[in-house]
Amino acid sequence: MGAKVELRDVDRVYGDVQALSPTNQVLEPGTFTTLVGPSGCGKSTLLDIIAGLNKGNGGQVLIDGSPSTGPRRETGVIFQEAAVLPWRTVLDNTAFALETQKVPVRKRREIAREVLQRVGLSDFVNHYPHQLSGGMRQRVAIARVLSTDPDLILADEPFGALDEQTRVVLGLELLKVVRQGGATVLFVTHSIQEAALLSDRVLVMGARPGKILLDLHVDLPPDRDPTMVGSPVATALVEQIWTVLKSEAQRAMVEQGPRS
Amino acid sequence: MSTGPVATESATTPLRKDKPEIVRERRLGLTVRGWTIVGALLTVLFLELAPRLGLVDSFSLVPLSAMVMRAFGLLTDPEFLSQDLVPSLLSILVAFIFAVVSGVLIGLLVWRFDWARKTLDPWLATYYAIPTFALYPLLVALLGIGFVPIVLLATLFAVVAMISSTVDGLDGIPRSVLRLAAVLQLDPFQRTFKVLLPAALPQISVGLRLALSYSLIMVLASEFVLSTSGLGHFISNAYNDFAITDMYAGVLLVFVLALGLNFAFAAALRPQSKRVLS
Ligand SMILES: Nc1ncnc2c1ncn2[C@@H]1O[C@H](COP(=O)(O)OP(=O)(O)OP(=O)(O)O)[C@@H](O)[C@H]1O
Ligand SMILES: [Mg+2]
Numbered sequence: 001m002g003a004k005v006e007l008r009d010v011d012r013v014y015g016d017v018q019a020l021s022p023t024n025q026v027l028e029p030g031t032f033t034t035l036v037g038p039s040g041c042g043k044s045t046l047l048d049i050i051a052g053l054n055k056g057n058g059g060q061v062l063i064d065g066s067p068s069t070g071p072r073r074e075t076g077v078i079f080q081e082a083a084v085l086p087w088r089t090v091l092d093n094t095a096f097a098l099e100t101q102k103v104p105v106r107k108r109r110e111i112a113r114e115v116l117q118r119v120g121l122s123d124f125v126n127h128y129p130h131q132l133s134g135g136m137r138q139r140v141a142i143a144r145v146l147s148t149d150p151d152l153i154l155a156d157e158p159f160g161a162l163d164e165q166t167r168v169v170l171g172l173e174l175l176k177v178v179r180q181g182g183a184t185v186l187f188v189t190h191s192i193q194e195a196a197l198l199s200d201r202v203l204v205m206g207a208r209p210g211k212i213l214l215d216l217h218v219d220l221p222p223d224r225d226p227t228m229v230g231s232p233v234a235t236a237l238v239e240q241i242w243t244v245l246k247s248e249a250q251r252a253m254v255e256q257g258p259r260s
Numbered sequence: 261m262s263t264g265p266v267a268t269e270s271a272t273t274p275l276r277k278d279k280p281e282i283v284r285e286r287r288l289g290l291t292v293r294g295w296t297i298v299g300a301l302l303t304v305l306f307l308e309l310a311p312r313l314g315l316v317d318s319f320s321l322v323p324l325s326a327m328v329m330r331a332f333g334l335l336t337d338p339e340f341l342s343q344d345l346v347p348s349l350l351s352i353l354v355a356f357i358f359a360v361v362s363g364v365l366i367g368l369l370v371w372r373f374d375w376a377r378k379t380l381d382p383w384l385a386t387y388y389a390i391p392t393f394a395l396y397p398l399l400v401a402l403l404g405i406g407f408v409p410i411v412l413l414a415t416l417f418a419v420v421a422m423i424s425s426t427v428d429g430l431d432g433i434p435r436s437v438l439r440l441a442a443v444l445q446l447d448p449f450q451r452t453f454k455v456l457l458p459a460a461l462p463q464i465s466v467g468l469r470l471a472l473s474y475s476l477i478m479v480l481a482s483e484f485v486l487s488t489s490g491l492g493h494f495i496s497n498a499y500n501d502f503a504i505t506d507m508y509a510g511v512l513l514v515f516v517l518a519l520g521l522n523f524a525f526a527a528a529l530r531p532q533s534k535r536v537l538s
Pocket of ligand 1: 014017019037038039040041042043044045046210
C-alpha cells in the first residue's frame with residue numbers, strides 16, 4: 001500500500017532566495033500527484049526534501065506519520081538523467097538496489113527479470129546501457145525503483161530528456177505499473193499535458209517565493225490512454241494551468257525586467 | 261595551425277569522440293598505421309645497415325641482429341635473470357602497486373574533502389614540472405642505495421598520475437549517479453567500490469598506464485645510479501665497460517618490456533572502455 005506524505009511548514013532558503021516558502025500538503029496513499037511550474041520555482045527542492053536528499057530549513061515531513069530524517073529504503077527516486085551504471089548490464093542495474101540491501105544473487109536477479117518484463121525490457125537483460133536508447137535507459141531506472149516495491153515514488157522530470165511520443169508512452173507505462181503496486185507518486189514535469197494525462201491531482205507552483213498556487217483534481221478515469229489528452233476535461237485543465245502559469249511568467253518578467 | 265586538405269576534411273565530418281581509432285584516414289596514400297609500419301621498418305633497416313656499412317662506427321652502434329642475439333642470450337643467462345631482470349621487474353611492480361593504491365586513496369580524499377583539494381591542488385598542478393629525480397641524493401643520504409630508495413622514487417613519480425586521474429574520473433561522475441548512491445543509502449564501502457571507483461575507472465585506467473610507464477622509467481633511471489643490480493645498472497655497467505653489445509641488448513630489452521607492458525595493459529582495459537555512456 002502507498003505511503004501517506006504530510007508536509008508541515010516545509011521551507012527552504014538559499015542565501016536570500018526563498019526557494020520554497022512554507023508549504024503544507026498531504027499526499028494521500030496511492031495517489032499520483034504531479035507538480036508543474038516554471039523553471040526555478042522550487043519543484044526539485046520540494047521533491048528532494050521529501051526524498052531526504054535535501055534538508056529544509058524548517059518544518060517537517062511526515063511519512064506514514066513518522067518524521068523523515070533522510071533517505072529511506074521504501075522511497076524510490078527517478079532522476080531526470082537515467083541514473084544507470086554503465087559498467088553493469090541491464091539486469092544488474094535493475095538488481096542494484098536489491099544488491100545493496102544484501103538480497104542474495106539468485107533472488108534479486110529473479111525479481112529483476114520480473115520487473116524488466118513489466119517495463120518491456122525482457123529482451124535486453126544482458127545489454128549494457130550504452131547499447132540502449134535514452135528511453136530504454138530510463139526504463140531501466142524505473143525497473144530498479146520497482147524492484148524494491150516502494151510505497152512512495154518520487155520522479156523529477158524523468159522523461160524531460162525524451163521526445164514527446166516516448167514521453168507519453170513511458171508516462172502511461174509508469175502510471176500502469178505504479179497502479180499495480182499501489183505506491184504514492186509525486187511526479188515533477190515541465191509538460192502540462194503530461195501532468196493532466198497522468199495524474200489524479202496537479203499542483204501548480206509559482207516562483208519567488210516558490211509556493212503552490214493551485215491544487216487541481218483531475219477528473220479522468222483511473223485507466224488512462226493517450227487519446228485522453230484531447231478530452232474536454234484535460235483541455236479545460238490544461239487551459240486553467242496555463243492561465244496561472246502565464247500570469248506568473250508575466251509577473252516574473254516584470255520583476256526581472258529592470259534588473260537585467 | 262597548418263590545415264592540409266586532410267585536416268579540413270576531418271573538420272567537416274563529425275567524428276564521434278568515443279572512437280579514437282580514426283586510422284582509416286589516408287595521408288600520401290597510406291593510413292596512419294601504414295606510416296607507423298614504414299617508420300618502424302626504416303628504423304630497423306637503419307639500425308642493421310648503418311653499423312655494417314660503416315655509416316656509424318662500431319663502438320657507437322652494433323647491428324640490430326647482434327643486439328637481438330645478445331638479448332636472447334641474456335634471457336637464458338640465470339645470472340642476468342636473477343641479478344638484473346627480476347630485481348627490476350620486482351621494483352617496478354612494487355612501485356606500481358604502491359602508486360596505484362596510495363594514488364587512488366589520496367584521489368578519493370582529494371575529491372571528497374575540500375580541504376584536501378585546496379592543499380594538494382597546487383602540488384598536483386606543478387608536480388611534473390619538478391624534477392623528482394633531483395631528490396635522489398637526499399634519498400641516498402636517508403635510505404642508502406638499493407631497493408628501498410628506488411621503489412620510493414618510482415612511487416613518488418608515478419603516484420601523482422594516479423591521483424590526478426582518479427580525481428578527474430570522480431569529478432566526471434554524473435550527479436544522478438551520486439544521488440542514486442545517496443538514495444540507496446550505500447555505506448561508504450559500497451559507495452566506494454560499487455559506485456565511485458567503477459564509475460571513475462575509464463579515467464583511472466589512463467592513470468594506470470601512465471603510472472606503469474613512470475614506474476618503469478624511474479626504476480631504470482634510478483638503477484643507473486642508485487643500485488648494484490637491476491636492468492638499469494646492467495646497462496650503465498655495460499656502458500662503463502665498453503660492452504657495447506651488452507648495453508644495446510639491455511636497452512632493447514627495456515624497449516620490449518615497456519612496449520609489451522603497455523600493449524598488455526591496453527588489451528586488458530579495452531573491453532571495459534566501451535562501457536561508457538557518451
Ligand atoms: N544548491 C543550491 N544553492 C543555491 N540555490 C539553489 C540551490 N538549489 C536550488 N537553488 C535555487 O532554488 C530555486 C529553486 O530551485 P529548484 O531546483 O528547486 O527549481 P526547479 O523548480 O526544480 O527548476 P527546474 O524546473 O529548472 O528544474 C532556484 O532559484 C535555484 O536557483
Ligand atoms: Mg528541477
